Amino acid sequence: MNLYDATVPIFTKYLKNVEAWFDKTVAYAEQKKFDPEVLTTARLAPDQHALVAQVQGACDQAKWTCAKLAGKDGPSHPDTEKTIAELRQRIRTVSDYLATFKREDFNGAEERKVSHQWMGGKALRGGDYLDYYALPNFHFHLTTAYSILRHNGVPLGKTDFIGGLPFAT
Amino acid sequence: MNLYDATVPIFTKYLKNVEAWFDKTVAYAEQKKFDPEVLTTARLAPDQHALVAQVQGACDQAKWTCAKLAGKDGPSHPDTEKTIAELRQRIRTVSDYLATFKREDFNGAEERKVSHQWMGGKALRGGDYLDYYALPNFHFHLTTAYSILRHNGVPLGKTDFIGGLPFAT
Numbered sequence: 001m002n003l004y005d006a007t008v009p010i011f012t013k014y015l016k017n018v019e020a021w022f023d024k025t026v027a028y029a030e031q032k033k034f035d036p037e038v039l040t041t042a043r044l045a046p047d048q049h050a051l052v053a054q055v056q057g058a059c060d061q062a063k064w065t066c067a068k069l070a071g072k073d074g075p076s077h078p079d080t081e082k083t084i085a086e087l088r089q090r091i092r093t094v095s096d097y098l099a100t101f102k103r104e105d106f107n108g109a110e111e112r113k114v115s116h117q118w119m120g121g122k123a124l125r126g127g128d129y130l131d132y133y134a135l136p137n138f139h140f141h142l143t144t145a146y147s148i149l150r151h152n153g154v155p156l157g158k159t160d161f162i163g164g165l166p167f168a169t
Numbered sequence: 170m171n172l173y174d175a176t177v178p179i180f181t182k183y184l185k186n187v188e189a190w191f192d193k194t195v196a197y198a199e200q201k202k203f204d205p206e207v208l209t210t211a212r213l214a215p216d217q218h219a220l221v222a223q224v225q226g227a228c229d230q231a232k233w234t235c236a237k238l239a240g241k242d243g244p245s246h247p248d249t250e251k252t253i254a255e256l257r258q259r260i261r262t263v264s265d266y267l268a269t270f271k272r273e274d275f276n277g278a279e280e281r282k283v284s285h286q287w288m289g290g291k292a293l294r295g296g297d298y299l300d301y302y303a304l305p306n307f308h309f310h311l312t313t314a315y316s317i318l319r320h321n322g323v324p325l326g327k328t329d330f331i332g333g334l335p336f337a338t
Binding site for chain 1: 170174175178183213214217282288291292293294297300302304308311312316320322327330331334336337338
């Protein structure tokens, strides 16, 4: 058992799901004759982040989780995206970064101390960081992005959220 | 490393967070002079489940994940709730059930085959079931419940979603 399994393939798969949501978003916009880019600034509450920031947030959580659990410095990805095409590129950039990790990078990750600036000098055990914060926060941003599209009529369902599963039998 | 750590305390903590969201929901409704129960049937899209079903879905995913990973039959909890008080009781019933699990119940859970009726006779390795489906689906339902409240003006923020963290230092 190695935290690689709970991180790299999961983040990669779920970020790839977002690209499929974008495909459906663009097709829906063509059918309804609206500009799909209007959805990039859509949000569910006036003081909540819009779609662009939800996707950026999911990308960043994926990146920082793997970097910090492996004791590495993650690359900086400034939040400059404004279009669906740019969000797709952000996803691919992060996915390429995730693909550089090997299982052995996560040896001992469970006990490695993980800290972010927002923790104010405190730290979490790697395993706790993953379970209590990183996975919930990653899925929070993904679900919110999905809900923003869903709320605006994009025909998405739970299968689009979950995507394919690695059935053993 | 044992899958107990990634399941029982996480589900228990995140379901407890929902009770705090309900506290804020009731306080907000009192302040704005509306009946908080109207939010139980609120939804983000006409063909998406309402708040009640999102909370029931999170409760069920927590229950089935632990039961199936431990090779047990989970208790049946019919989806009869209609009020916030009944949803609180559902959360407590599930939390009490989660509290019956011990770490050793999860020995070997990673390799245990897990199947649900919706898998159509197929199965997932326990570890894959948790990472690819159960955790994302649990957080999906929680985030959607949160977003329904947020969309309706309940003053919730990311801190309410994440709750307390077990800082090591």
